[in-house]
Amino acid sequence: MTAAVLEVSGLTVHYGTRRRRRRALDGVSLSVAPGETVGVIGETGSGKSTLARAVLGLVPASGGSVVVDGEDVTGHNERQWRALRRRGVVQYVFQDPLRSLDPDLTVEESLVEPLLVRGDPREEAARRVREFLGRVRLGEELLARLPGELSGGQRQRVAVARALVTEPRLVILDEPVSALDSANRVQVLDILKELRDSGVALVFISHDLGSVAGTADRIAVLYRGELVETGTAADVVNRPGHPYTRLLVGSAPTLRGAPADRAERARLRAMLDA
Numbered sequence: 378m379t380a381a382v383l384e385v386s387g388l389t390v391h392y393g394t395r396r397r398r399r400r401a402l403d404g405v406s407l408s409v410a411p412g413e414t415v416g417v418i419g420e421t422g423s424g425k426s427t428l429a430r431a432v433l434g435l436v437p438a439s440g441g442s443v444v445v446d447g448e449d450v451t452g453h454n455e456r457q458w459r460a461l462r463r464r465g466v467v468q469y470v471f472q473d474p475l476r477s478l479d480p481d482l483t484v485e486e487s488l489v490e491p492l493l494v495r496g497d498p499r500e501e502a503a504r505r506v507r508e509f510l511g512r513v514r515l516g517e518e519l520l521a522r523l524p525g526e527l528s529g530g531q532r533q534r535v536a537v538a539r540a541l542v543t544e545p546r547l548v549i550l551d552e553p554v555s556a557l558d559s560a561n562r563v564q565v566l567d568i569l570k571e572l573r574d575s576g577v578a579l580v581f582i583s584h585d586l587g588s589v590a591g592t593a594d595r596i597a598v599l600y601r602g603e604l605v606e607t608g609t610a611a612d613v614v615n616r617p618g619h620p621y622t623r624l625l626v627g628s629a630p631t632l633r634g635a636p637a638d639r640a641e642r643a644r645l646r647a648m649l650d651a
């Protein structure tokens with residue numbers, strides 16, 4: 378058996394002060410194999426971004442552990458995280474590309490930087506940047522532009538190219554298509570499907586089951602900070618077990634011929650609230 382590229386075990390995250398603590402994640406366990414695409418779905422506030430941030434070391438865990446590519450990163454300090462990022466093992470894409478891209482760097486500078494940081498020679502870095510720009514279907518005429526001079530869809534594709542240019546083993550994408558119009562969403566989803574076949578492992582986080590269903594190998598369902606169901610994409614869509622998953626599937630009319638009607642959705646909601 379190949380070792381997992383991400384192993385999350387019993388991960389618990391609290392926000393707030395000691396007196397007013399809120400549990401945003403509660404004992405979440407999730408394993409991602411090399412090259413696998415795992416979708417994480419759940420409604421707003423279910424803890425998806427908290428999971429992404431905890432895996433990336435951006436919020437501290439109050440329990441459990443995170444192992445990235447065999448390295449236990451749970452208690453890593455900022456210096457240890459910088460070293461890990463410099464090696465380019467794990468990268469990320471956020472919903473708002475302006476948070477993944479430095480507004481003062483041109484597209485070329487943004488893409489070249491992670492390569493120079495890890496020690497690639499300049500000409501080699503420039504060649505790779507052009508190759509990855511092509512992979513996200515952008516032209517070289519964009520290289521001299523600043524993020525503010527790109528459309529939202531172009532910007533998000535630059536953010537995807539930046540995340541991939543070091544050929545990381547794992548990329549965490551938190552709502553990568555949620556801010557895009559439908560034409561750009563389709564394009565970025567197509568790019569993600571191509572990537573899936575290139576060997577990188579993806580954790581694709583979305584509130585929209587429809588976006589994830591066609592891209593992920595497996596789907597994990599987060600509900601109120603807990604993982605309530607994990608299965609192959611086909612099983613989760615066709616045979617959802619948990620009432621919350623049934624509600625999600627029933628509310629995504631494009632997925633199935635017969636979406637749950639209002640009465641069925643109300644019944645599932647009542648089961649969840651009981």
Ligand code: ADP
Nearest residue numbers: 392393401419420421422423424425426427428
């Ligand atoms: P999602 O990404 O699924 O919408 P989040 O992980 O952002 O969910 O949030 C999970 C829960 O944690 C929510 O109740 C949210 O209000 C709370 N939360 C998120 N970030 C913070 C924060 N920085 N401080 C306090 N509470 C937070």
Ligand code: MG
Nearest residue numbers: 425426427552
């Ligand atoms: Mg979120």
